[in-house]
Amino acid sequence: MEVAKDPKTRDGRRTSPVVYDRACLEEVCGSCAMRVNGVARMACTALIDSLAQPVKLEPLAKFPVVRDLSVDRSSMFESLKRVKAWVPIDGTYDLGPGPRMAESERAYAYELSKCITCGNCLEVCPQVNDRSSFMGAAPISQVALFNRHPTGRMLAAERLDALMGEGGLDECGNAQNCVRACPKSIPLTTSIAEMFRATTAHGFRKLFGS
Amino acid sequence: MTFEERHFWLRRLHSLSGIVPIGGYLAFHLYENYTATRGGEAYNRMVRNLQETPFAIFLEIGIIIVPLLFHGVYGLFVTGTARPNVTSNRYVRNWMYFLQRATGVILFAFVIFHLWTTRLVNIRDHESVDLFRLMQESLQSRWIYAFYIVGILSATFHLANGIWSFSIVWGLTVGPRAQRRMIWVSAAVFLILSFIGIRSIQAFRA
Structure with missing residues (x-):
């Protein structure tokens, strides 16, 4: 979320923030499912210090992508x-x-x-x-x-x-x-x-x- | 019967035909062929006895050819709807799912080859052919021998794992513990039938 406040490209230019769905942040709303390092899971409970760096985020592949990490x-x-x-x-x-x-x-x-x-x-x-x-x-x-x-x-x-x-x-x-x-x-x-x-x-x- | 029910019964018939009659026939087929371990004369006598079974041709068509054709063709169609993902989901059951389809495709080719070389090629004088010698000669080739080993193991695996999923599809094993217990049945079928099958095929090379 801190990244989304000031989104930058790899070479430091300002860009639009990454779109993703989220609501509850406690694994009960179901909206933030995505592939984190290749594993399908809820992003809200994928704690950053327990993940291999750099973290790779991908949208779910079985649904049409709306934009970035947001799927329909x-x-x-x-x-x-x-x-x-x-x-x-x-x-x-x-x-x-x-x-x-x-x-x-x-x-x-x-x-x-x-x-x-x-x-x-x-x-x-x-x-x-x-x-x-x-x-x-x-x-x-x-x-x-x-x-x-x-x-x-x-x-x-x-x-x-x-x-x-x-x-x-x-x-x-x-x-x-x-x-x-x-x-x-x-x-x-x-x-x-x-x-x-x-x-x-x-x-x-x-x-x-x- | 509605469209929904037709689809349902097609799928269930595919599941059932794999066990009865095809699975039953596979077990019987491997069992009878074990006679090869007692030499050519005993083997050919066993073959003659089978050929003299009443209504043999109708049994062959009704119990073997038609169910095999349905199970094989419909199975290929079902396999066509799969996108295996064993590299990203490395679980035993997911591997079994993949192997069930892989062995199915292998078996489709193997059974055509096997039927062609042992049954259809000499269909006119089938009753007088020396099947033991015919098998001995064809298994001289290392490639055909290897194809038979792969074919037999594919068949026993496909049946054993098929028994496991059959028991879910028809509602026999519902809970995870029941499904785990069924793995033992499945493993026993695989080991016993593989032993009989491999020993029989080795007998033709001895």
Whole structure:
């Protein structure tokens, strides 16, 4: 940030400051993901004294670059809309309180809810690229979250349908880089495997139940 | 069936066909070929017995050729959507992901070569050919022998690692501990089938 106040080129001339996204500076907003010395991570918790010098900063490669280190992650928002990553409560009258959730379920769901849509899991995934339409781990894990919610579950079948299409769950190649790159330590590969199990059951239900 | 479901079942059929029937056939194929360690006469007798199996040609087409063709062609298509990144993400599972695709491409070439030289080249008089001698002669070449070693190890690895990902894709192993336990199954399949396969191919050179 000190550099940004008085940006200079290598030979000392004044220039425009480097553009990058940031908000919270404590790894909860998800906006400052970039490649720091080749590693996809949140820039705010990449402490300068623990990095090899000179530090090399690059924008995430799996998203269109807006400018410098700022990328457009709206593809992730589109995926969240596609899998209906919300609890349906809109209506014209008060629906009353929802069903209670077991504490163990709540505790696990909380871990999944930590996702900050930073895009690091997509960045390290060999199946997320220009040759495939794979949505990546984050939205799949959100289905695991909302299908676990007692009210969110009402859209469970529609979410599984969305995961079964092209660019969905079955594009996953089980390289499992996502779970290592996640700054919030979300059990992404467990969510993915859980959705594999759910879509298997869902697929057979549709095949033999319709 | 909607477009989404077709895509889903194509992917799942690709996963399933790798284990049943192709994986099962691979295990049986390596097992029967171990007869080569008992000499040419025993080996050719075993081959004759297989040829006399009822509906042999239908079994060959239905259990071997059609699933192999589907698994291989669709597998190449799936591999085409991959951009391996093992240099920047050096994790074991990421290497396995890469090797699964690399061995798949090797196997596509190897299986065509193997089928061509042992089954299709003498399709007219297949019942009377001395397969043991044919293999002995072709394996005299150091290159073909090396290609067979690479082909066998690629096949056993591809199946063993395929069992590991199959069990995730179909929802058998969900948690990380279950997935780690499955590595032992996968490793055992790789070691046992590789041992049988390599010993069999060595027998033709003895």
